[in-house]
Structure formats: C-alpha cells, structure tokens
Amino acid sequence: MLTAKGPLLTVDVTERAVEETDISETLSEFIGGRAAATALAHDRIPADADPFGAENRAYLSTGPLQLSRMSFTGRMNMTGLSPLTDGLASTNAGGYLSRNFADTGYSVVELVGASDEPLAVHVRDDGVSFEEVPELAGAEVSAVSEYVADEHDLGAEHCIAIGPAGEALVRFASVMTFDSRAFGRGGLGAVLGSKNVKCVTFAGDGSARPDIEVSDPPAMDVHREAATSDDRMKRQGTTGGTEFINDNFALPTRYFDEYEFESAAGIGGNAVEEKKYKKGACSQCAYACKLPTRDEERGVETEGPEFETVYAFGSCQGVGDIVDVMEANELCDELGMDTISAGVTVAAYLKSRDEFGNAELAREVLREIATRETDRGDLLAEGVHRAHEELGVGDYTVKGMEFAAHDGRVLHGQGLSYAVSNRGADHMYAGMLGLEYSGELDPEGTLGKAERLVHEENRNVIRDSGIVCAFAGDYVTDDRLAALLETDYERLLEIGARVVARERHFNNRRGIAAAADGLPYADEVPDLDAAIAEYYDARGWNADGTVPDESLDSPATTAVGAGVVADD
Incomplete structure (x- = not known):
C-alpha cells in the first residue's frame, strides 16, 4: 500500500524543543493525513485533556499523494482536540502549503505545550527555530503573511497562521494558510491560540522530500480530465447549486425558521461568477475551482464565498446581497474564523434581536467576537451551543458544532449523518447529501x-x-x-x-456517547x-x-x- 513517508516531528513550544519519532509502522497501517493523525492523537492526547491546555496536541499531516503532480492533491490535514465539540476533530485546507510541508521531510508535525510569548515556529529540512513575535499580537492573518515575507523571505504558501480570533480563544477560530484557505471547522485556531503559536512556517530545498511514485495511470488521466472538463464548479465553485437547492430541497433561512430564501439568486452562483475576476486553484491542480472575487464599488476583494458561506452569511441571516457576503467572508479570513460557525452564530444573535437582514450589524458583531472585548462578542465567541439559552434561541448544533447548509429536515439521510458524526453537524464527514440531491438515494x-x-x-x-x-x-x-x-x-x-x-x-x-447522537x-x-x-x-x-x-x-x-x- 502506498503511504506517506517521513518521521513525526514533535515541537514542544513550552521547552522550545523538538524530537523526531519513527512512525513508519503507523503510516503502514494508516496511510497518512487524517488517518495517521487520528491514530497518533488517539494514543498521545490524554483522555482528560483540556482543549485549551498545554497537554492538547495539534497535528499537521500530509498523505502520499502530496508527493505527486496529480490534480486535487493540494491539501493538508489538521487534527486535534476541539474546543467547540470537546472531541477529536479533523479538518483540511487547500492552497499551496502541502508541498512546502513535504519539502521538510516530515509526514506529521505535532505541536504540544504552551509558550509564554507569541511565537513563530520555523520548520526547515535542516532544523527548527523558535522566534518570539510580540509585535504580531492581535495581528490579522494577512499582516502575519507580510511579516513572514519581510523577515523570512517566504510567501503565504509556506505559512499557517491564526488571527485575533485564535488568540482570543474563539471556539470556532480557524487556522489559515495562503491567507484565505482555512482549516476551518472545530476551532483548531483556538488550540494554537492557547499555545500562543501565532504562525508556523515550512520550507526546504526538496532534498529531504520522500521519494514516492504514484501510479500513472490513473494519476495523469485524472489530471488531464480535470484540465479539460467543463464543470460549472470551475466557474462558480460550490455556489453553482444554490438556486437548485433552494428551489427543490431547502436552503435554511433566517436561522432555520424557513426553508426557502426569496433572494437566493442574489447570493447564488451567477451572482458570484459576476464578481469573479480571475481563476484560482490549489497546488498542482488543473481543475481551478477557486473564486477570487472583487467588487470595485465597495472596495471588497476576497476569495469566495463558497456555498456554505453564502448560506451562513446570506440566507441564514436574511441577507440577499452577494457583496455583503463577500465582506463577511473576507472578515472571517482576516480574523481567522470558520465562516459556517461564525455565520450561524451571528444569525442566532440577529434572530434574538429581530435584526435579520442587517449585514452591517453582522460585520460589527464579527469584529467583536474575534477579540471578545465586549460582553456581546465574548458570549458569541462561545458558539451557539453555549450561548443559545442567553440569546433565547434554539440550539442548532450537534455535539456543539453549528450546522452546515444541507438541511437534515429535508435530506433525512444527511440528518442521520449529522446526528452520528463524530465531528458534529458537518457536511463533509460523510456526504450523504450528494446522494440525496442526485436522487441516488431517496431523501425521504x-x-x-x-x-x-x-x-x-x-x-x-x-x-x-x-x-x-x-x-x-x-x-x-x-x-x-x-x-x-x-x-x-x-x-x-x-x-x-x-x-x-x-x-x-x-x-x-x-x-x-449515545446521548450526544441526535438532532x-x-x-x-x-x-x-x-x-x-x-x-x-x-x-x-x-x-x-x-x-x-x-x-x-x-x-x-x-x-x-x-x-x-x-x-x-
């Protein structure tokens, strides 16, 4: 079986120490990526660990296909004990980080401990260095990238970073790479924040990179088909299905009070495509489905939004203007927050104040959440599950995680998937939604x-x-x-x-256990x-x-x- 190669690098940010461990047996059993990281986390994170404690561990990992040139492989995995769900969570992000990570020669990097100062960790193929960066305290994500470029001559594709939300321990804070790509769900940005790790960079000359050969075919067949296909995804990303879902199934609207959004066309695929100004991709991928968008009139430029963000900051909040959604998307990227959990949490607040449709208020609240400097922001930074009673709204979460867009009240198999998912109400854990949208499975x-x-x-x-x-x-x-x-x-x-x-x-x-499995x-x-x-x-x-x-x-x-x- 083809597996990732390379040792585990443990980085103790308390002691400023590193250790390499041979994990070839683990990789031979668990391939790499999420599987290898989960096996390590299961055995190495104490069962009674505090998600915000020094004993929690965060894992970054690649798989064997990141050593290929095949399309659809520009991704990395991150795993840790989630402060949002209190269980193990894995999330992955695209962009250009994975091959720079692979150049260091490691298959998995594990972060443990807690620094007493904001810290940058620099992982190279010839060693690891630690840099105290008090000047980056409170910095937004793009400012961290600028610092890394100025001081270390490395681009954003070499870096993971947290924004103010991670530092403030917002339970749905994300870890960002390439400024706009997110290890989004589960709050692992807050785990790095609890460790006072502001950023980690990865670089090498490739000499330490493992030697892995990926079968061709099918690798080049996949790459050629990705390059020559004419999928709508390449023009509109995941937003291409917005109106279809709204018209034929359900698009959760006004914090789940309604099933259909009257302004879906204003935030759907055509609206996004009108704002797209160039192609965007991940490392080595010819599919190029990313969505660099801008609105010159309001001076907004971002990447996205994808469908889940369109739902969370659009229909769920009663907002029908794609530029408003773009602004919220960019704010979440800069502040370092998962757009789904952030958008749904803000929607819960708008419901509590009868302010649906108030996009300006939504952005104001987002900024407050990221710093916890107001009572309102501090409450909402805990997420819907912990805040809903004080807000006086329903708890639309599973295991503490806010719902993705695909409505389990209509797609019953997807509802079952949400109910039992170890990760909570996340649509990517099983993906029954695709089978039910397509008719392969009866949604009923x-x-x-x-x-x-x-x-x-x-x-x-x-x-x-x-x-x-x-x-x-x-x-x-x-x-x-x-x-x-x-x-x-x-x-x-x-x-x-x-x-x-x-x-x-x-x-x-x-x-x-079973008590947590429900809807x-x-x-x-x-x-x-x-x-x-x-x-x-x-x-x-x-x-x-x-x-x-x-x-x-x-x-x-x-x-x-x-x-x-x-x-x-």
Missing part, C-alpha cells in the same frame, strides 16, 4: 441508510488521508483511489472504519432513533454508542460501493 426516510452511511464515512477517511480533494469524486473514483494507493478498495474501507472507531473511542473516554429537530426526521441503532449495529458498536475495545482493530465495515460486506 432514515431506515435502511445506515450501511451506506458507514461506507461514505469510511471512504471519506481515505479521501482525507490520501489526501484527495472532496471535489474529485467524479475523477478519483473508488477504483482509481485503490489503484493510486496500491491496495484493494476493501482494505481502504477497513482502514477508514478503524479511524472512525478511534475517533469515537477517544470521544467515549471523554464521556461522549435539535429530531421530531421532524422519521425513525431517527431506530436509524441510529441501525448505524451502531452496522459499525459493530454497543447499543449505547460506545466502541468495544476489540472493535478498534477489527471493526465492521460495509463496502457498499464494492458490493461486499466484510467483518474482519
């Missing part, structure tokens, strides 16, 4: 969908471990993924199952409790949502796509 009902959900979760682990972009589905098929990773598809699904089990097992040790609108999703029980059974877990110890290395896996069911 939850029963009988558990086995397919298990398959989708397991496959997405491998996608996030390879690492392959989520938008590669039509190009990196299951057969091609197995060929690229030089193993059987069934074996990949078994690895995915072991990773999902480790996430759940870690969370179980923190007291997170705030459970009465609107048919047979939800029975479907959750089906899911536990399909996973081989206990009826209380806990993982038997023996299932960590011998999990049940449902290979729906391959037409087999394996129980190893």
